[in-house]
Amino acid sequence: MRRHEWVPLEVIIKKSKLPEKDVLYRLKRLNKFGFINRSIYGYAVSFAGYDALAINALYKKGILKAIGNKLGVGKEGDVYLVLLNNDKETVLKFHKHGKTCFTRGKRYREYLADKHHISWLYVSRLSAETEYKILNELFPLVKIPEPIAWNRHAIILGKVNGEELKRIDLSKFMSKEEINNLFWNIFEEIKKAYKIGYIHGDLSEFNILFDGEDFVIIDWPQAIYKEHPEADFYLKRDIENLVRYFKKYKINLPSVDELIQKIKE
Ligand SMILES: Nc1ncnc2c1ncn2[C@@H]1O[C@H](COP(=O)(O)OP(=O)(O)O)[C@@H](O)[C@H]1O
Ligand SMILES: [Mg+2]
Structure with a gap:
């Protein structure tokens, strides 16, 4: 193919x-x-066939033992709860570009300039590989899922507890001061990732999992290197999304420009 x-x-x-x-x-x-x-x-x-090939490879390598429930159907793929050979409960994320939406796939066109047909199969594999590599560079310094294995368009990640911030009303169980602290703790992680070299690129309340105490930032395949010509655009958008979410709780935050300044200093 x-x-x-x-x-x-x-x-x-x-x-x-x-x-x-x-x-x-x-x-x-x-x-x-x-x-x-x-x-x-x-x-x-088909996607199902490609899934089967990846599952088979991870199984034969002695990594994967069993597949459980579907955890979520994201924008670009499916996430399942899985059991590893060492009995650890983890998650398996299939990258599926070109299935429902192609906007993020567009970003891969620069890699594919020399290819005649852009195959969903190739883009999905590339996306999984990219996310796996970036997670390896950031883990464990930044609060992200642990990268465990990669095959084709599938990656195995440490299981994160909690739900998307989008689905939680923080004001129900946290004081303003605690919400403020949560903002600054997340901000600190974005700053650390930037220092290592990466901007998330799709940061929002959908990609931060929170269990009431601790949080993890997920979904990194589109992360871009800070030297990328459009880096500032994505950094600004990420910060704007984060600020927009936290402003709902009426906490006092510096301006987006000041926050960007803090990240870069
Ligand atoms: N490491 C993980 N632990 C637990 N749940 C996860 C993990 N990674 C993803 N999920 C769940 O799957 C959903 C989709 O995963 P995500 O990485 O955000 O991909 P997408 O590009 O499809 O949005 C998440 O919103 C979350 O509910
Ligand atoms: Mg997501």
Whole structure:
């Protein structure tokens, strides 16, 4: 699929080194399971098929033992609770670009300038790889999920307790002073990430999990390096989102520009 959007049957027969009738039999079964799609041009792996390949690889490596409930369906992918071979409960996040929304996928076009067709498969894999690499650079210095493993478009992350800030009304159980402290603690993490070199790029109340005491900043695939030409734009947007959320609780905060100044100093 690196070369074709739809892989012609002849190519599959050649690559598989199997007789045509065996290839047809297997393709039919894969199609029945929903692991591949078919068109007049040939065959293509489906998201379910790509999921199965990643799960199989993580299982064979002796990392993954069992898959549990779906935790959330995010903008770009699905997150499941999983059990590792060492009995640790963690999460498996599948990156799925091009499934429902392509806006973030656009950001990958610069990597793909030399490719004729932008395959969702390639973009999803690249996105998972990028998030895994960035998490490795930031963990454990910044409060983010622990990166555990990566295969294709899937990454395994430490399980974080709590819910998205979006779904919590802080004023119900926290004083203004405590909410103010929470803001500054989150701000401190953004500052640390910036010092290491990264701007989150999609920071909002959807990507901060909070359990009533502690928080973790999730969802880093679109993070950009601070030397990126558009870095200031994304940093400003992140800070604006954070300030907008906390302003709801009527706490006193410096201006966005002052906060950006503090991050850069
Ligand atoms: N490490 C984690 N621990 C627990 N829940 C998580 C974790 N990572 C993601 N989730 C859940 O899955 C949802 C989607 O994950 P996220 O990384 O934000 O991806 P998306 O790009 O789809 O928004 C989150 O809002 C959260 O509810
Ligand atoms: Mg998210």
